Amino acid sequence: MDTEALHTERDRSSAPETHGSGAGEGSRSVRVSRQSPRRWSPWRRAGVLGGACAVFLLLLSHFVMQPFLIPSTSMQPALEVGDRVLVNKLAYRFGSEPRRGDVVVFDGTGSFVPEGVAENPVSAAAREGLSALGLAEPSDTDFVKRVVGVGGDRVVCCDKGGRLEVNGVPVDESYLYAGDAASHVPFDIVVPQGTLWVMGDHRSRSRDSRDHLGEPGGGTVPLDRVVGRADWIGWPAGRWSPLPATGAFDRVTAPEGAHG
Structure with missing residues:
Protein backbone atom coordinates (compact mmCIF):
# COMPACT_ATOMS: atom_id res chain seq x y z
CA MET A 1 0.00 0.00 0.00
CA ASP A 2 1.23 3.46 -0.82
CA THR A 3 1.29 5.02 2.69
CA GLU A 4 2.94 8.18 1.45
CA ALA A 5 -0.02 8.96 -0.80
CA LEU A 6 -2.48 8.38 2.06
CA HIS A 7 -0.58 10.79 4.31
CA THR A 8 -0.54 13.37 1.56
CA GLU A 9 -4.34 13.18 1.14
CA ARG A 10 -4.94 13.52 4.90
CA ASP A 11 -2.72 16.59 5.05
CA ARG A 12 -4.61 18.26 2.20
CA SER A 13 -8.02 17.52 3.71
CA SER A 14 -7.07 18.95 7.14
CA ALA A 15 -5.62 22.21 5.76
CA PRO A 16 -7.77 25.29 6.62
CA GLU A 17 -9.84 26.79 3.85
CA THR A 18 -8.68 30.16 2.61
CA HIS A 19 -11.86 31.12 0.82
CA GLY A 20 -15.56 31.37 1.47
CA SER A 21 -17.47 32.50 4.57
CA GLY A 22 -14.89 31.13 7.03
CA ALA A 23 -12.19 33.46 5.79
CA GLY A 24 -14.50 36.46 5.99
CA GLU A 25 -15.48 35.72 9.58
CA GLY A 26 -11.87 35.32 10.64
CA SER A 27 -10.81 38.62 9.13
CA ARG A 28 -13.76 40.44 10.75
CA SER A 29 -12.85 39.13 14.20
CA VAL A 30 -9.30 40.37 13.75
CA ARG A 31 -10.52 43.81 12.70
CA VAL A 32 -12.84 44.12 15.74
CA SER A 33 -10.09 43.24 18.21
CA ARG A 34 -7.80 45.90 16.77
CA GLN A 35 -10.19 48.83 17.21
CA SER A 36 -8.66 51.72 19.25
CA PRO A 37 -10.19 52.56 22.68
CA ARG A 38 -12.84 55.28 22.84
CA ARG A 39 -11.42 58.70 23.67
CA TRP A 40 -12.95 61.23 26.12
CA SER A 41 -14.46 64.31 24.57
CA PRO A 42 -12.69 67.65 25.20
CA TRP A 43 -15.63 68.77 27.36
CA ARG A 44 -15.42 65.67 29.52
CA ARG A 45 -11.66 66.03 29.97
CA ALA A 46 -12.11 69.70 30.89
CA GLY A 47 -14.80 68.79 33.41
CA VAL A 48 -12.65 66.16 35.10
CA LEU A 49 -9.65 68.51 35.19
CA GLY A 50 -11.76 71.33 36.61
CA GLY A 51 -13.20 69.05 39.29
CA ALA A 52 -9.74 67.82 40.28
CA CYS A 53 -8.48 71.41 40.54
CA ALA A 54 -11.47 72.41 42.68
CA VAL A 55 -10.89 69.48 45.06
CA PHE A 56 -7.19 70.37 45.31
CA LEU A 57 -7.96 74.02 46.08
CA LEU A 58 -10.54 73.08 48.71
CA LEU A 59 -8.07 70.74 50.43
CA LEU A 60 -5.35 73.40 50.24
CA SER A 61 -7.64 76.06 51.73
CA HIS A 62 -8.85 73.72 54.46
CA PHE A 63 -5.45 72.60 55.70
CA VAL A 64 -2.74 75.01 54.49
CA MET A 65 -3.63 78.42 53.04
CA GLN A 66 -7.10 79.93 52.76
CA PRO A 67 -8.16 83.08 50.90
CA PHE A 68 -10.22 85.39 53.09
CA LEU A 69 -12.32 88.19 51.60
CA ILE A 70 -12.15 91.42 53.63
CA PRO A 71 -15.77 92.57 54.09
CA SER A 72 -15.35 95.84 56.05
CA THR A 73 -13.17 98.87 56.72
CA SER A 74 -12.19 97.78 60.26
CA MET A 75 -8.59 96.95 59.29
CA GLN A 76 -7.76 100.00 57.17
CA PRO A 77 -5.24 101.06 56.06
CA ALA A 78 -3.52 97.66 56.08
CA LEU A 79 -6.54 95.91 54.52
CA GLU A 80 -9.16 97.42 52.24
CA VAL A 81 -12.68 96.20 51.48
CA GLY A 82 -12.48 93.56 48.74
CA ASP A 83 -8.91 92.49 49.48
CA ARG A 84 -8.29 88.75 49.49
CA VAL A 85 -5.77 87.92 52.16
CA LEU A 86 -4.02 84.56 52.29
CA VAL A 87 -4.43 83.06 55.75
CA ASN A 88 -1.59 80.79 56.84
CA LYS A 89 -3.30 77.90 58.67
CA LEU A 90 0.02 76.28 59.58
CA ALA A 91 1.34 79.34 61.45
CA TYR A 92 0.06 78.13 64.83
CA ARG A 93 -0.22 74.38 64.23
CA PHE A 94 3.10 73.17 65.66
CA GLY A 95 3.29 74.72 69.11
CA SER A 96 3.54 78.35 68.01
CA GLU A 97 1.01 80.88 69.30
CA PRO A 98 -0.12 84.28 68.04
CA ARG A 99 2.14 87.16 68.99
CA ARG A 100 1.34 90.79 69.67
CA GLY A 101 1.00 92.59 66.36
CA ASP A 102 -0.09 89.54 64.33
CA VAL A 103 -3.15 89.97 62.12
CA VAL A 104 -5.31 86.90 62.68
CA VAL A 105 -8.54 85.42 61.37
CA PHE A 106 -10.68 83.75 64.01
CA ASP A 107 -14.08 82.24 64.67
CA GLY A 108 -15.87 84.62 67.02
CA THR A 109 -18.51 82.11 68.14
CA GLY A 110 -18.84 82.36 71.90
CA SER A 111 -16.81 85.57 72.13
CA PHE A 112 -17.94 88.06 69.48
CA VAL A 113 -21.08 86.12 68.45
CA PRO A 114 -23.42 84.29 70.86
CA GLU A 115 -23.42 80.50 70.82
CA GLY A 116 -26.30 78.85 69.02
CA VAL A 117 -26.57 81.27 66.09
CA ALA A 118 -27.23 78.88 63.20
CA GLU A 119 -27.26 79.40 59.44
CA ASN A 120 -29.39 77.50 56.93
CA PRO A 121 -27.37 74.29 56.24
CA VAL A 122 -27.70 74.51 52.44
CA SER A 123 -26.72 78.17 52.19
CA ALA A 124 -23.98 77.61 54.79
CA ALA A 125 -22.45 74.81 52.70
CA ALA A 126 -22.57 76.89 49.52
CA ARG A 127 -21.12 79.95 51.24
CA GLU A 128 -18.39 77.91 52.91
CA GLY A 129 -17.30 76.43 49.59
CA LEU A 130 -17.18 79.82 47.88
CA SER A 131 -15.53 81.61 50.80
CA ALA A 132 -12.89 78.87 50.96
CA LEU A 133 -11.87 79.98 47.47
CA GLY A 134 -12.12 83.68 48.36
CA LEU A 135 -15.17 84.16 46.13
CA ALA A 136 -17.70 85.08 48.81
CA GLU A 137 -17.79 87.03 52.03
CA PRO A 138 -16.86 85.00 55.11
CA SER A 139 -19.37 83.77 57.63
CA ASP A 140 -20.81 86.30 60.08
CA THR A 141 -18.87 84.47 62.79
CA ASP A 142 -15.45 85.00 61.14
CA PHE A 143 -13.37 88.09 61.92
CA VAL A 144 -9.96 89.56 61.13
CA LYS A 145 -8.22 91.71 63.78
CA ARG A 146 -4.78 92.53 65.15
CA VAL A 147 -3.51 90.88 68.31
CA VAL A 148 -2.83 93.54 70.95
CA GLY A 149 -2.57 91.39 74.07
CA VAL A 150 -1.80 87.72 74.75
CA GLY A 151 -2.45 85.61 77.83
CA GLY A 152 -1.24 87.31 81.02
CA ASP A 153 -0.86 90.78 79.47
CA ARG A 154 -2.36 93.83 81.11
CA VAL A 155 -3.78 96.08 78.38
CA VAL A 156 -4.77 99.62 79.36
CA CYS A 157 -6.12 102.55 77.41
CA CYS A 158 -5.18 105.17 77.45
CA ASP A 159 -2.12 106.81 78.99
CA PRO A 186 -11.28 103.47 78.29
CA PHE A 187 -10.46 99.97 79.52
CA ASP A 188 -8.08 98.12 81.81
CA ILE A 189 -7.96 94.34 81.40
CA VAL A 190 -5.69 91.43 82.22
CA VAL A 191 -5.95 88.95 79.35
CA PRO A 192 -6.76 85.42 80.64
CA GLN A 193 -4.28 82.68 79.77
CA GLY A 194 -5.16 80.86 76.56
CA THR A 195 -6.93 83.88 75.05
CA LEU A 196 -6.18 86.99 72.99
CA TRP A 197 -7.21 90.64 73.14
CA VAL A 198 -7.76 91.83 69.56
CA MET A 199 -8.52 95.20 67.98
CA GLY A 200 -9.02 96.63 64.50
CA ASP A 201 -6.61 99.14 62.98
CA HIS A 202 -9.45 101.51 62.06
CA ARG A 203 -10.52 101.90 65.67
CA SER A 204 -13.49 104.18 65.04
CA ARG A 205 -14.95 101.63 62.57
CA SER A 206 -14.05 98.41 64.37
CA ARG A 207 -16.19 96.25 66.61
CA ASP A 208 -13.56 94.33 68.53
CA SER A 209 -12.65 93.16 72.03
CA ARG A 210 -13.67 96.52 73.51
CA ASP A 211 -17.28 96.05 72.43
CA HIS A 212 -17.64 92.74 74.27
CA LEU A 213 -16.15 93.61 77.65
CA GLY A 214 -19.37 92.94 79.56
CA GLU A 215 -20.18 89.68 77.77
CA PRO A 216 -19.09 86.09 78.52
CA GLY A 217 -15.36 85.85 77.87
CA GLY A 218 -14.89 89.58 78.44
CA GLY A 219 -14.12 90.25 74.78
CA THR A 220 -11.15 87.89 74.60
CA VAL A 221 -10.79 85.20 71.91
CA PRO A 222 -9.77 81.62 72.82
CA LEU A 223 -6.63 80.39 71.07
CA ASP A 224 -8.44 77.34 69.71
CA ARG A 225 -10.77 79.65 67.77
CA VAL A 226 -7.91 81.16 65.74
CA VAL A 227 -8.04 80.02 62.11
CA GLY A 228 -4.63 81.34 61.10
CA ARG A 229 -2.41 84.34 60.47
CA ALA A 230 -3.02 86.72 57.57
CA ASP A 231 0.34 86.83 55.78
CA TRP A 232 -0.27 88.10 52.25
CA ILE A 233 -2.65 90.23 50.23
CA GLY A 234 -3.31 88.00 47.23
CA TRP A 235 -5.84 90.10 45.33
CA PRO A 236 -6.33 92.51 43.64
CA ALA A 237 -3.13 92.12 41.67
CA GLY A 238 -2.09 95.73 42.24
CA ARG A 239 -2.03 95.14 46.01
CA TRP A 240 -0.15 91.83 45.95
CA SER A 241 2.26 92.08 48.89
CA PRO A 242 3.04 90.60 52.30
CA LEU A 243 1.37 92.23 55.28
CA PRO A 244 4.13 94.37 56.79
CA ALA A 245 5.34 93.37 60.23
CA THR A 246 5.06 95.91 63.01
CA GLY A 247 7.67 96.76 65.59
CA ALA A 248 5.13 98.48 67.85
CA PHE A 249 5.37 95.78 70.53
CA ASP A 250 9.11 95.18 70.44
CA ARG A 251 9.68 96.82 73.84
CA VAL A 252 6.81 94.96 75.50
CA THR A 253 7.84 92.08 77.76
CA ALA A 254 5.67 89.45 79.33
CA PRO A 255 4.64 90.04 82.95
CA GLU A 256 6.43 87.91 85.52
CA GLY A 257 5.18 84.31 85.47
CA ALA A 258 3.61 84.62 82.02
CA HIS A 259 4.72 83.74 78.48
CA GLY A 260 4.64 86.24 75.60
Whole structure:
Protein backbone atom coordinates (compact mmCIF):
# COMPACT_ATOMS: atom_id res chain seq x y z
CA MET A 1 0.00 0.00 0.00
CA ASP A 2 1.23 3.46 -0.82
CA THR A 3 1.29 5.02 2.69
CA GLU A 4 2.94 8.18 1.45
CA ALA A 5 -0.02 8.96 -0.80
CA LEU A 6 -2.48 8.38 2.06
CA HIS A 7 -0.58 10.79 4.31
CA THR A 8 -0.54 13.37 1.56
CA GLU A 9 -4.34 13.18 1.14
CA ARG A 10 -4.94 13.52 4.90
CA ASP A 11 -2.72 16.59 5.05
CA ARG A 12 -4.61 18.26 2.20
CA SER A 13 -8.02 17.52 3.71
CA SER A 14 -7.07 18.95 7.14
CA ALA A 15 -5.62 22.21 5.76
CA PRO A 16 -7.77 25.29 6.62
CA GLU A 17 -9.84 26.79 3.85
CA THR A 18 -8.68 30.16 2.61
CA HIS A 19 -11.86 31.12 0.82
CA GLY A 20 -15.56 31.37 1.47
CA SER A 21 -17.47 32.50 4.57
CA GLY A 22 -14.89 31.13 7.03
CA ALA A 23 -12.19 33.46 5.79
CA GLY A 24 -14.50 36.46 5.99
CA GLU A 25 -15.48 35.72 9.58
CA GLY A 26 -11.87 35.32 10.64
CA SER A 27 -10.81 38.62 9.13
CA ARG A 28 -13.76 40.44 10.75
CA SER A 29 -12.85 39.13 14.20
CA VAL A 30 -9.30 40.37 13.75
CA ARG A 31 -10.52 43.81 12.70
CA VAL A 32 -12.84 44.12 15.74
CA SER A 33 -10.09 43.24 18.21
CA ARG A 34 -7.80 45.90 16.77
CA GLN A 35 -10.19 48.83 17.21
CA SER A 36 -8.66 51.72 19.25
CA PRO A 37 -10.19 52.56 22.68
CA ARG A 38 -12.84 55.28 22.84
CA ARG A 39 -11.42 58.70 23.67
CA TRP A 40 -12.95 61.23 26.12
CA SER A 41 -14.46 64.31 24.57
CA PRO A 42 -12.69 67.65 25.20
CA TRP A 43 -15.63 68.77 27.36
CA ARG A 44 -15.42 65.67 29.52
CA ARG A 45 -11.66 66.03 29.97
CA ALA A 46 -12.11 69.70 30.89
CA GLY A 47 -14.80 68.79 33.41
CA VAL A 48 -12.65 66.16 35.10
CA LEU A 49 -9.65 68.51 35.19
CA GLY A 50 -11.76 71.33 36.61
CA GLY A 51 -13.20 69.05 39.29
CA ALA A 52 -9.74 67.82 40.28
CA CYS A 53 -8.48 71.41 40.54
CA ALA A 54 -11.47 72.41 42.68
CA VAL A 55 -10.89 69.48 45.06
CA PHE A 56 -7.19 70.37 45.31
CA LEU A 57 -7.96 74.02 46.08
CA LEU A 58 -10.54 73.08 48.71
CA LEU A 59 -8.07 70.74 50.43
CA LEU A 60 -5.35 73.40 50.24
CA SER A 61 -7.64 76.06 51.73
CA HIS A 62 -8.85 73.72 54.46
CA PHE A 63 -5.45 72.60 55.70
CA VAL A 64 -2.74 75.01 54.49
CA MET A 65 -3.63 78.42 53.04
CA GLN A 66 -7.10 79.93 52.76
CA PRO A 67 -8.16 83.08 50.90
CA PHE A 68 -10.22 85.39 53.09
CA LEU A 69 -12.32 88.19 51.60
CA ILE A 70 -12.15 91.42 53.63
CA PRO A 71 -15.77 92.57 54.09
CA SER A 72 -15.35 95.84 56.05
CA THR A 73 -13.17 98.87 56.72
CA SER A 74 -12.19 97.78 60.26
CA MET A 75 -8.59 96.95 59.29
CA GLN A 76 -7.76 100.00 57.17
CA PRO A 77 -5.24 101.06 56.06
CA ALA A 78 -3.52 97.66 56.08
CA LEU A 79 -6.54 95.91 54.52
CA GLU A 80 -9.16 97.42 52.24
CA VAL A 81 -12.68 96.20 51.48
CA GLY A 82 -12.48 93.56 48.74
CA ASP A 83 -8.91 92.49 49.48
CA ARG A 84 -8.29 88.75 49.49
CA VAL A 85 -5.77 87.92 52.16
CA LEU A 86 -4.02 84.56 52.29
CA VAL A 87 -4.43 83.06 55.75
CA ASN A 88 -1.59 80.79 56.84
CA LYS A 89 -3.30 77.90 58.67
CA LEU A 90 0.02 76.28 59.58
CA ALA A 91 1.34 79.34 61.45
CA TYR A 92 0.06 78.13 64.83
CA ARG A 93 -0.22 74.38 64.23
CA PHE A 94 3.10 73.17 65.66
CA GLY A 95 3.29 74.72 69.11
CA SER A 96 3.54 78.35 68.01
CA GLU A 97 1.01 80.88 69.30
CA PRO A 98 -0.12 84.28 68.04
CA ARG A 99 2.14 87.16 68.99
CA ARG A 100 1.34 90.79 69.67
CA GLY A 101 1.00 92.59 66.36
CA ASP A 102 -0.09 89.54 64.33
CA VAL A 103 -3.15 89.97 62.12
CA VAL A 104 -5.31 86.90 62.68
CA VAL A 105 -8.54 85.42 61.37
CA PHE A 106 -10.68 83.75 64.01
CA ASP A 107 -14.08 82.24 64.67
CA GLY A 108 -15.87 84.62 67.02
CA THR A 109 -18.51 82.11 68.14
CA GLY A 110 -18.84 82.36 71.90
CA SER A 111 -16.81 85.57 72.13
CA PHE A 112 -17.94 88.06 69.48
CA VAL A 113 -21.08 86.12 68.45
CA PRO A 114 -23.42 84.29 70.86
CA GLU A 115 -23.42 80.50 70.82
CA GLY A 116 -26.30 78.85 69.02
CA VAL A 117 -26.57 81.27 66.09
CA ALA A 118 -27.23 78.88 63.20
CA GLU A 119 -27.26 79.40 59.44
CA ASN A 120 -29.39 77.50 56.93
CA PRO A 121 -27.37 74.29 56.24
CA VAL A 122 -27.70 74.51 52.44
CA SER A 123 -26.72 78.17 52.19
CA ALA A 124 -23.98 77.61 54.79
CA ALA A 125 -22.45 74.81 52.70
CA ALA A 126 -22.57 76.89 49.52
CA ARG A 127 -21.12 79.95 51.24
CA GLU A 128 -18.39 77.91 52.91
CA GLY A 129 -17.30 76.43 49.59
CA LEU A 130 -17.18 79.82 47.88
CA SER A 131 -15.53 81.61 50.80
CA ALA A 132 -12.89 78.87 50.96
CA LEU A 133 -11.87 79.98 47.47
CA GLY A 134 -12.12 83.68 48.36
CA LEU A 135 -15.17 84.16 46.13
CA ALA A 136 -17.70 85.08 48.81
CA GLU A 137 -17.79 87.03 52.03
CA PRO A 138 -16.86 85.00 55.11
CA SER A 139 -19.37 83.77 57.63
CA ASP A 140 -20.81 86.30 60.08
CA THR A 141 -18.87 84.47 62.79
CA ASP A 142 -15.45 85.00 61.14
CA PHE A 143 -13.37 88.09 61.92
CA VAL A 144 -9.96 89.56 61.13
CA LYS A 145 -8.22 91.71 63.78
CA ARG A 146 -4.78 92.53 65.15
CA VAL A 147 -3.51 90.88 68.31
CA VAL A 148 -2.83 93.54 70.95
CA GLY A 149 -2.57 91.39 74.07
CA VAL A 150 -1.80 87.72 74.75
CA GLY A 151 -2.45 85.61 77.83
CA GLY A 152 -1.24 87.31 81.02
CA ASP A 153 -0.86 90.78 79.47
CA ARG A 154 -2.36 93.83 81.11
CA VAL A 155 -3.78 96.08 78.38
CA VAL A 156 -4.77 99.62 79.36
CA CYS A 157 -6.12 102.55 77.41
CA CYS A 158 -5.18 105.17 77.45
CA ASP A 159 -2.12 106.81 78.99
CA LYS A 160 -1.65 110.59 79.26
CA GLY A 161 -0.42 110.69 75.69
CA GLY A 162 -3.52 108.85 74.43
CA ARG A 163 -1.55 105.71 73.72
CA LEU A 164 -2.28 102.08 74.45
CA GLU A 165 -0.22 100.49 77.22
CA VAL A 166 0.71 96.81 77.38
CA ASN A 167 2.35 95.67 80.60
CA GLY A 168 3.10 99.29 81.44
CA VAL A 169 4.85 100.01 78.13
CA PRO A 170 3.33 102.70 75.86
CA VAL A 171 2.74 101.40 72.33
CA ASP A 172 3.18 103.66 69.29
CA GLU A 173 0.67 102.13 66.88
CA SER A 174 1.88 103.44 63.53
CA TYR A 175 -0.51 101.06 61.74
CA LEU A 176 -3.63 102.92 62.96
CA TYR A 177 -5.92 104.63 60.48
CA ALA A 178 -4.90 108.26 60.04
CA GLY A 179 -6.63 110.51 62.58
CA ASP A 180 -7.90 107.64 64.75
CA ALA A 181 -7.31 107.57 68.50
CA ALA A 182 -6.06 104.41 70.17
CA SER A 183 -9.54 104.13 71.71
CA HIS A 184 -12.37 106.42 72.74
CA VAL A 185 -13.49 103.72 75.17
CA PRO A 186 -11.28 103.47 78.29
CA PHE A 187 -10.46 99.97 79.52
CA ASP A 188 -8.08 98.12 81.81
CA ILE A 189 -7.96 94.34 81.40
CA VAL A 190 -5.69 91.43 82.22
CA VAL A 191 -5.95 88.95 79.35
CA PRO A 192 -6.76 85.42 80.64
CA GLN A 193 -4.28 82.68 79.77
CA GLY A 194 -5.16 80.86 76.56
CA THR A 195 -6.93 83.88 75.05
CA LEU A 196 -6.18 86.99 72.99
CA TRP A 197 -7.21 90.64 73.14
CA VAL A 198 -7.76 91.83 69.56
CA MET A 199 -8.52 95.20 67.98
CA GLY A 200 -9.02 96.63 64.50
CA ASP A 201 -6.61 99.14 62.98
CA HIS A 202 -9.45 101.51 62.06
CA ARG A 203 -10.52 101.90 65.67
CA SER A 204 -13.49 104.18 65.04
CA ARG A 205 -14.95 101.63 62.57
CA SER A 206 -14.05 98.41 64.37
CA ARG A 207 -16.19 96.25 66.61
CA ASP A 208 -13.56 94.33 68.53
CA SER A 209 -12.65 93.16 72.03
CA ARG A 210 -13.67 96.52 73.51
CA ASP A 211 -17.28 96.05 72.43
CA HIS A 212 -17.64 92.74 74.27
CA LEU A 213 -16.15 93.61 77.65
CA GLY A 214 -19.37 92.94 79.56
CA GLU A 215 -20.18 89.68 77.77
CA PRO A 216 -19.09 86.09 78.52
CA GLY A 217 -15.36 85.85 77.87
CA GLY A 218 -14.89 89.58 78.44
CA GLY A 219 -14.12 90.25 74.78
CA THR A 220 -11.15 87.89 74.60
CA VAL A 221 -10.79 85.20 71.91
CA PRO A 222 -9.77 81.62 72.82
CA LEU A 223 -6.63 80.39 71.07
CA ASP A 224 -8.44 77.34 69.71
CA ARG A 225 -10.77 79.65 67.77
CA VAL A 226 -7.91 81.16 65.74
CA VAL A 227 -8.04 80.02 62.11
CA GLY A 228 -4.63 81.34 61.10
CA ARG A 229 -2.41 84.34 60.47
CA ALA A 230 -3.02 86.72 57.57
CA ASP A 231 0.34 86.83 55.78
CA TRP A 232 -0.27 88.10 52.25
CA ILE A 233 -2.65 90.23 50.23
CA GLY A 234 -3.31 88.00 47.23
CA TRP A 235 -5.84 90.10 45.33
CA PRO A 236 -6.33 92.51 43.64
CA ALA A 237 -3.13 92.12 41.67
CA GLY A 238 -2.09 95.73 42.24
CA ARG A 239 -2.03 95.14 46.01
CA TRP A 240 -0.15 91.83 45.95
CA SER A 241 2.26 92.08 48.89
CA PRO A 242 3.04 90.60 52.30
CA LEU A 243 1.37 92.23 55.28
CA PRO A 244 4.13 94.37 56.79
CA ALA A 245 5.34 93.37 60.23
CA THR A 246 5.06 95.91 63.01
CA GLY A 247 7.67 96.76 65.59
CA ALA A 248 5.13 98.48 67.85
CA PHE A 249 5.37 95.78 70.53
CA ASP A 250 9.11 95.18 70.44
CA ARG A 251 9.68 96.82 73.84
CA VAL A 252 6.81 94.96 75.50
CA THR A 253 7.84 92.08 77.76
CA ALA A 254 5.67 89.45 79.33
CA PRO A 255 4.64 90.04 82.95
CA GLU A 256 6.43 87.91 85.52
CA GLY A 257 5.18 84.31 85.47
CA ALA A 258 3.61 84.62 82.02
CA HIS A 259 4.72 83.74 78.48
CA GLY A 260 4.64 86.24 75.60
